[in-house]
Amino acid sequence: MFEPLTWALVALSLAAMVFAIVLAARDKRINWTLLAILGVIEVGLLVQLVIGIVQLTGTDRDVSGPFFVGYLIGGLIVLPLGALWALAESSRWGAGALAFACLVIPVVEQRLHVIWTT
């Protein structure tokens, strides 16, 4: 695993989560700034998917391939789903739901790390 990317994704996701919570607290809907941050995270996740698969094919470690790739792909799906779900809601709870989606990314990163290192 390329750890700097993992940490960057965790930090950005948590920042996006805080942003979304602030929007919800202020009774606002999600905005373009938040969507742009999510876009950056998605690009990072895509890069991680590619790096992850390349490293998986070249490693001597006893990594569970299906679970590893499953989490890599699963992580990619969560934010777009959360964003669509949030956009279709006119109340503050859309931003609240997106905050939860952002929280899923650090969990996925933690699982990826555990699968890779054990």
Place this chain on the structure above:
Amino acid sequence: MTDAAETRHGPGRILILVYGVFALAATARAGVQIATQFEQAPLAYVLSAVAAVIYCAATFALAKATKVSRRVATIAILVELVGVLAIGAFSYAVPEHFPDATVWSHFGQGYGFVPLVLPVLGLLWLRRTR
């Protein structure tokens, strides 16, 4: 009586997304377990698949938010609650039958006990929007 569509708005927005993430995770997990290592822990993996189906049903039923789907959601979430309590208890009582974890083992400990809290919140939400 409020509009049945209420379940997917307001706080329900978060609830359904949490359900959706669990549905996605449980389905993927059960799929991989059954496809690659079924003989290691058949009981645990079948239960994982059952949990996955119930999470999917609850997610779609809550999101569809019609009168009929509310009933489907209620049943799915009740089964979920019974499931997490029963599997939670069994996994402590007869751990030899659970060599590998399911979503509901040890009352959802591996998932921050969210699987234990989720059905309670789900039922409260259905009651609140009735």
